[in-house]
Amino acid sequence: MSNLAAAGEEPEILFWVGCAGAFDDRYKRVTRAFVRILEHVGVKYAVLGMEETCTGDPAKRAGNEFLFQMQAMQNITTFEGYGIKKIVTACPHCFNTIKNEYPALGGNYEVIHHSTFLQQLINEGRVGVAGGGEFKGQRITFHDSCYLGRANNIYEAPRDVLAVLDADLVEMKRSKANGLCCGAGGAQMWKEPEPGKKDINVERTEEALAALDGNAAALHNLLGVESGNAGATPAPRNAQQGSIIAVSCPFCMTMMSDGVKNKERENNVQVFDLAELIATAEGLNA
C-alpha cells in the first residue's frame, strides 16, 4: 500500500489479509489464490503488508475490550492515512469486526467478504470456470461460518460461488442459519476446549462426512439433531470417492482439516476455501 500511495495511486480495493491469511501456512495458500484471482480479473488492489495488525476480534470476543479498541484505533488510523474506502477480506472475523464494530470507533468503510466479492465477479462474468469441469462429479458440502452466516446473514454468496463449479453440492443437516460452529470462534482457537463429550470440530466434521458419504445412519447419530428438522439425505456414496468440504474462513479451515485428520479421511476428503476452488477451476493455481 505504501508503494501505491508513494506513486500517488489509489487502489480500488484494499485486500485485508488478516493474521491467519498472513501467518497460517495453510491459509497463506488461500491468500495467494485470492490474489491470483484479483490479478486475473485485473482489479486494482493493495495490501497493507507489514502495516496490517490484528483487527482485535479475538480480544473482543474474549472480553478484552481494551485491547480490542487499541487495535481497532490503530487500524483505523492506518485506513484513514491512506483514505481507504473499500475493504475486501477472506476472513469473516475481520470482516465482521471492521464492518460492524469499527464504525462505533469512527471507522466507516465498505467491507466485503471474499465470498460476496467472488459472487460479484462471477455475476459480472469476470470469473468463470475456464479450467473447466475440474470438480465435475466431485461432491462438495459447504460449512457455514458463524461470522458470515448468522452474524451477517450471508448464506447465498458462498453457495452461488460453488454453484459455478459444476460439482455435486450437498447440504449438511445443520446448515445456513442452523449451521453448527466449527468450534474456533469466540477466541476458542487459542485455548483448549472445556471438558465435554467430544470436540466441536469432530462433531461438525462427522456431520460433513455423513453428508458427503450420504450416510443416513451416521446423520442420525449426530449429537443434538432433532429428527423433526431432518433435511433430505443425499444419495449414498462410496466413502472412498474423493469429496470436498468447502469453507470460507481460516478458523473453519483449521478446525475442519483437523477433524478430517481425526477421522482419518485425509486420503479422500479435502478442505478447500472458496477462493482456492475458484482459482483452481480457473486454472490459476498451477
Next chain:
Amino acid sequence: MHFSIQNILFLLVAAAGFGLFAWQVRKIRANILVGRDRDMSGNVSERLNKTLLVAFGQQKMFKRITPALLHLIVYVGFIVINIEVIEIMIDGLFGTHRALSFLGPLYSALVGTNEILGALVIVAVAAFWWRRNVKGVRRFTGPELRMWPKMDANIILYIEVILMVALFLMNASDLKLHQMEGQDLPGAFPISSLLTGLLPNNVGALEILERVSWWAHIVGILAFLNYLPSSKHFHIILAFPNVYYSRLVPQGQFSNVDSITHEVKAMMDPSYQVPAPATNPDGSAMAPTPFGAKDVNDLAWTNLLNAYSCTECGRCTSVCPANITGKLLSPRKIIMDTRDRMEEKYNSPLIFQPNLYGTEAKHAEQEVLDKENHTLLRGYVTPEELWACTTCNACVEACPVNINPLESIVEMRRFLVLEESAAPNSLNVMFSNIENNGAPWAFSPSDRFNWADELYVAEKA
C-alpha cells in the same frame, strides 16, 4: 339482571386478583430496572414490525413444525378465550347472563370457535405433556430443568386443562338448564352439546353445577394470572415487549464499551477531552461502574427483561455447539440464573418463591460454587461455562422470543478479563501476542508479508 351478594363477592375476588397481579408486576418491573440503562428508543416501525412477526406471528416458532402447531393452538385459544373472559367479567359484576349475546350470529360464531379451540387446546396440552414427560424431548431435560422448572411446566398444563373443563361444564350445564326449561340459549355449542347427556336431569343440581363451574373458571383464570409472575409462563405477556426491545444490529456486532473508548482515545491523543464522570443528584461523583458484569445490576435492563421473558424451551441450548458436545455451558441456564439471582437479590418473594426451589439440584454437577461472592458470576454462572462459548450466535438465532444469552456471556467475560484478569492462561498468551506482535500468534510482524514470496515462484525464478 339479578344483582346479588354474588356480584359483590365477585367484585372483591376480581379486585383482589388484579390488584395482586399489579403488585407482582411492579416488583418485576423494579427488578428489570436495576439493570444498566440502555437507550432503546427510536426505530419504532422496525420494532413494531418485528413484534408483529416474531411475537404475534410466532415466526421463529415455525423452525420446528410440530411444537409450533401445538403452540399455535394454545396461543390462539388463549386469545379467543380472553374475549369470553370479558363477558364473564361483565356478567360477574352486573349480574347479567351472557352479556355479549346481543351480538347475535357473531356471538354464536365466537362461542362456537371458542369451544372448538378449547377442545383442541386439551389435545395440544396432552401432546405437550406427552412430549415432556413420556417422549422426553432432549431439550426438556438438563440440569437447569429439574425441580421447580419441571414442575412449573406441568402445573401450567394442568391448569389449562382445568380451565377448559370448567368452561365446558359451565356451557353444558347452562345449555341443559335452558333445554329443560324449553328456552333457547344464545350461542353455538358444538362440544358442550355433546356433553349434556352426561349431566344429571335435575334442575337444582344443574344450577349448582353451572355456578360452580362458572366460579371455577373465573377464579381459575385469576389464579392463573397471579401464578404467571412466578412462572416461565410470564412469557405470554413479556414476549411482546421483549421482542419489541430486541437488538436490530447484525448479530455479529458486539456492544462498544464507551468508557474504554474515552480511555483509549485519551491514550492515543493527550489532548482528547474525556467527558466528565456522571454525578449523583447531589453533585458528588458517581461510583465508577465496573467493566462488564459481575452481578445482575451490571447487565443492561434488556438482558434482565430477557430473563423474565424466557420460556425455558431450551431451543437455545439444543443448538449450542458447546452444550451439544457435553460442555457445561447452557445458554438457557445463563438466562434462568439471571432471573433467579434477581429474585434472590431484590424483590424476591412474588407470592411465593418458586424460582429458588431446587437451585442446589440445578448446580449439583458444577464446580463448587463460591458462596462468599454470591453474585451472578461465580454464585450462579461459573467461568468454565462462560469460557466454553464460541460466540456462534446459534442460541440467539434459535430463541423464539429474541432473547440474547450471548450478550450476557460476553459481559461476564469482560468482567473476568478487565476487572479480575482471570482469563484462562492460554488466552492471556493470545492477548500479549496481539499487544507485542500485532497478531494472536507468536509470529514476528516482519514476517507478515512472507505469503507473497511464493506467489509467482515460477515467474520469479
